[in-house]
Each structure stands twice: as C-alpha cells, then as structure tokens.
Amino acid sequence: MNTTTDPFQERSEAAVKDKKLRANFLSAMNGLMEKRDLAFDDKTQLEALRILGAQVRQNSLVKLPELLVELETKLIQKGVQVHWAQTPTEAVDIIQSITLKEKATKIIKGKSMVSEEIHLNDKMEQIGVECLESDLGEYIVQLAKETPSHIVMPAIHKNTAEIADLLHEKTGIERKEDALYMTEQARLQLRQNFMEADIGLSGVNFAVAETGTLCLVENEGNGRLTTTVPKTHIAIMGIEKVVEKLEDTAPLLSLLTRSATGQPITTYFNMISGPRKEDELDGPESVHLVLLDHGRTQMYQDDELLDTLRCIRCAACMNHCPVYTRIGGHAYGFTYPGPIGKILMPHLEGLDETQSLPTASSLCGACAEVCPVKIPIPDLLVRLREEANHPNAQSSNVKGAGVKRRGMEPVIWSMWRWWHQGGTRYRLMTTTLSRLRFLQPGTLSPWTNTRTLPKLAKKTFHQQMNARAKK
C-alpha cells in the first residue's frame, strides 16, 4: 500500500496535531449540526423536500444547455452583458478587461466561491486593482492573508480571541473580544469601501432561466450593497447554477439555509434582473455575468459524475464530515474542502493534482445522509478512486485519470484477486497463516502506531465449520 507522504498528508497531519484548530472546528461543527437538526425537526417533511430539491436540480441539469441559452437570452434582453469562460484564466481576462474599460481601481466583493476558484484577488492585484472582501468572514480571512476554510463560513477556523487580535493588529481598532463590537467596527470600515469602489463583484446562488434572474442569498446586507452601490456589477457563477423556473428557487432556498446554518430563511434574498432603468433611482449602470465552466462540462458528460453538479453549496456535508471536523478546510489545499471538495476538485484541477482527496474518506456516508439534494458522495468517491486507477486513461474523460495505475498497487490487487477467487487456494493460504500465527509480527506500521494488531485465530472459521460438518 502506498503510504508515502504527499502534500495533503503533510497538511492533514499537521492539522490533526494543531489542538487549538481542532477544538475550534469541533465546537463550530457541533453547533452547526445541532442547528440543522433543529431546523429540520420533521424528518418526513425533510425527506420530501430533499426529493423535490434533488429533482429540481436534476431537472435543470438534464436541460442544462437549453437553460443556459435561455438564461443568456433573457439576461441580454434585460441589458445584462453575458460572458462565457471555459477556464479560470479566461474568466480572469474577462473581469480584467471590464475593469480596464471602466478604469476601475477598486472592487468591492460580496462572497463568491467561484472567485476563489479562479484566484481572482491575486490576479487583480497583479494589474494594480484592489479587491476588498465585504462579507465579514471573507474580510477577516483577507486581513489574515488566508483563504476561506469553509464555503459558508470562511473564517470558522478562528475563534473570537484570534479575530480580536487580528482586527486590532491590522486595522488598529481597540482589542475587545466582543462579537458585536467587532462587527460594528468592521461595518464602519466596509461602508467606506462601498462608497469608494468602482465595481461590485458577487457570486450567484441560483440563476433562473425563465425570468433571467440572478438570486443571491446572504445575511449581512453586504451582497445587496455590492450589487447596487457601485456603478458596475459583475456576477460570476459556475454554469451548473441555473434552474428552470422561478418557483424552483423556493425549495432550494429553504434547503440551503436550513442545511447551512439552520436558519429558516436568510436576512436577504436578492433577485437581480438587470441594470438600473432610466426612471430608477439606484442600482448599477451596467451588469455583467461571467459563466464559468472549469471542468464542469467534463462532469456533465457522465451520467454518474453529473450528480456532483446538483450541489447547492450549503456545506452540510462538511459540517457533518468526521474528517473535515478534524483537519479543517485549509488542510485540503483546494478551494472547496470537505466531501463536496473531494468529488468536485478532481474535475476542476484534474485527478493528478488531487489524487489524495478521494482516498481521504472512510466512506462513512454522513455526507450523503445530510446532503439536501441527495448527492451520493461516497459512491462518487469510489468512482473517482476507480478513475485514478483507470487502466486505459484515454477512454476516460476525467482529467488525470489513470494517475495511480503504476507501481505495486495494481500488482497487489491482482494477487489479492487470485487469492480470493478460488476456495481451495484461499483455504490453503488462510490455514497456513493461522498455523504460522506465532510468526505474526507484533507491529505493522502505521496501523500499530496507535493500535494493537488483532491476533490471527488458532483455527479459521472455515476450519471450525468444516470440522463441525464432519462430526
């Protein structure tokens, strides 16, 4: 078995040893699990809603190409400029050229995981444009020069004391471990940024094809400000976020907020349908939408892997994942951590770059049990493990397939097959093993670093059953 250390292994080992980090995550995830549980107190209703949610998402995926065209048409009719990007680089180029055209130097951002996916902040900085995060969690993470460690709560890895230190050091405000005070101070700083920014950039939770509406779910009001105060608004989304009808958003919204934070509904649900009209008092003068592929069409082409695209980014799978709880989001080393990250990142970055992710799961199934749109995450993990061992990589459309088809592993598994395929040889081997049990090694690392080895039985079950049959 391959146990050489890779970057994921190193990072996760370090994370497991970081006691403070583990305590932060454990308590945060415990809280989130409890809240979700309370929000879904009627299990039958939850189940019915999950079925509906999964159907709504599946329905829009089945019709994805048509719905995207319809969305584009509707948005253009309403004056939104629609851009298509196949790769992160293309998406960045589009945003950079809008910025240059608008002669913008400052972008205020609402929360957007897709912008993290394309590493927008760094890329904009390279051309001298400043991106300022306005979501409180993102703002904290940005001050710390880090990336989000959770897709809904980006700064969840930090406790109040750490945040108080950070705000004091970076912004000079008085150090008080008081969430309300800190929020108030941050808000004052952010207000200024909203007024000064030339462009507001946001993500999209659902895009409705029927009406050409971009929906944005948020709690802090920063999303509303981002999309209305600056004179230009750029929205960015993965192509899978489209839904067919306006009414589709109702079950999804309900599932999203309750799965994510246990809220029955969020404070804000923004529905954006174009730039300011002539007789309107506010709103941006121009609105752009960037539609990003980045490996998504690769999933789209496969009946099974397609299920990944149902995801509504609620993070319930992370909150309930025993692995995520113990290593936190940064250890994964990619934009999307946790169970969804393990099945999504291999498509975005290729299996060769992400080969440890699908293996880093005990397949316990907690993620699939809570997923509001019923994504069979463990099955997809097994599928991706298979893709990593793909004997003929050319016949797979998963980027990086076959990366593990080398070394001793395939040999070991064919030996294993040979051993377990025939009853006689199997019994011969197992009987010999149990006879030679006195030779059994006492240690077998890494198993025995923290556990004892189970002792081989004196007589195998087969032998005992055989002896009985003969009596």
Added chain:
Amino acid sequence: MPVHHFIPDDSLVDSLSDDLSSPLKLYPSKPKKVYVFGTCLVDLFYPEAGMSGVLLLEHAGVEVLFPQDQTCCGQPAYTSGYKEEARSVALAQMSLFNEEYPIVVPSGSCGGMMKMHYPRLFEGTEYDQQAQEFSERIYELTDFLVHVCDLPLVDQGEQTKIALHTSCSSRREMKTTDSGKALLKQLKNVNLVEPEKVTECCGFGGAFSVRHPEISNAMVKDKLDHLSNTKADTFLSSDCGCLMNIKGAAEKDKSALTLRSGEHLLSFVARRVGLIEGGSE
C-alpha cells in the same frame, strides 16, 4: 403560479426514494435453512463471532449451510477503486449460494457490500439480474435474528453495563442499527448505554486507516473517549472492521481505558445465553 412538472426520471425517483422506503423493509418468514457468509475478517481473526452466529441461528431452529469455497465479499478492492478485481471475487461468491435460502452475514459492512453494491458492480453486465436476486437474499445476522428468527434469549450472565458501537454501514446502508439493541434489550441483566456521538464513524474505513493514519487515529481516539465516558464494562460491535479498530486502539492506550476492550456482539450474546463458554476473548 402555474404548477409545472419535471421531466420524469424514474431511475432518479427510484434512487431517491431509498430512504423513505427503508422502514418498509421486507423480511421472509422463518426458513428451515440459511446460508452463512463468514467474511474474511471473521474467518481469520474473529471465528468465535461467526461460530456464535451459527449457534444462535441453530438455537432458533434454523439449519446453517456454509459453502466452504467462500472467501471475501470483494469490498476491499471495490472501495480502493479496483472494480474489475472486486467483480471477479464477487462473482466467485455469487456462484456458491445456489439454493433459494437467505444469506446471512455477521457484518454490516460486508452485508452492505453484497446487498447495496453488488447490483451496482454488475449493472449493465450479463450478471445484472443474478446480482440483483443475490442481493435481495442478503441479511445482516443480528437483523435476521431479530426480525426473522424471533429468537427467545434467556440471560444467564451477571449484571453488566454495555456500550454498543453501531457501524456506519449498519446505520446508513443496511439500516439495522436497532437490531443489535433489540437483541441486547432481551438480556435482562444487561444495562445498555448509548455513547455520545453514536452516529459518528470510528475511523476505520479499510484502507483509509492505513492511507491516512493520522486522521483515522484522531477519529478512533474520540470514539474511544465517548465509549469510555459511558463507564460501561465493555463495548460491543457487530462489525469486525470497527471492532478491530476500536479494540486495537483501546488495547494500545490502556491508560485511557475504563472499559474492557470490546468484543463482537454475537459472541457476547451467545455467551450470555450459555451457547459458548469463557470470558471475553
């Protein structure tokens, strides 16, 4: 607002309805004979658990058949992404249980593999139908004892406090978590306690525990703490993988331990009702 209809996708609806249909799980009436699938871990490490299962079945008046050529359900290869290898081994197993009797398995995890994953493994192959029919005959052993055998248990042991570890596969695949409890509740001198975070994985996951030992270790340590905190005399599991993992951690770290190191639920039950002798293995 007009109601609109989705594209009907039967396969999706079927797969989506799994959770809802599970309470309606169907059981056969008590058969004369059953097959036992021993599993490779039982075979090599915990034969006592297998024997206990057999004795309990016989105690219920059911004759046990044990095809000697059985080996492993194929799960290790399957979850490692070696589907071809898993398929060959699974196929060898499927050819051994030819009579119509139910096949009972003393492990939620191997049971889950044979019940839930064999049909997937052979989907679209010439063995599709065979795998489907085979999987319908698979039962987890404790579940079978409770729901099919209606086994009367007379507790002969002393007063004891027991913590039960329920495995993820019995919870989420086989949906048999309550069966172990139901068996133990019949034992009048057994005080069953539930550890905190009972639904959380123990961190075994087969190759996962070897590939990612640090994470797995953090998980099993926490599991052990929760079990120890119950102040139970020992803990039980009806899954050999979990048992190997938690027991191994408990024996390594004796200082953290307030409970005896654990055993298979079937061995415990068989001992309590006098079918096997001796103390904990």
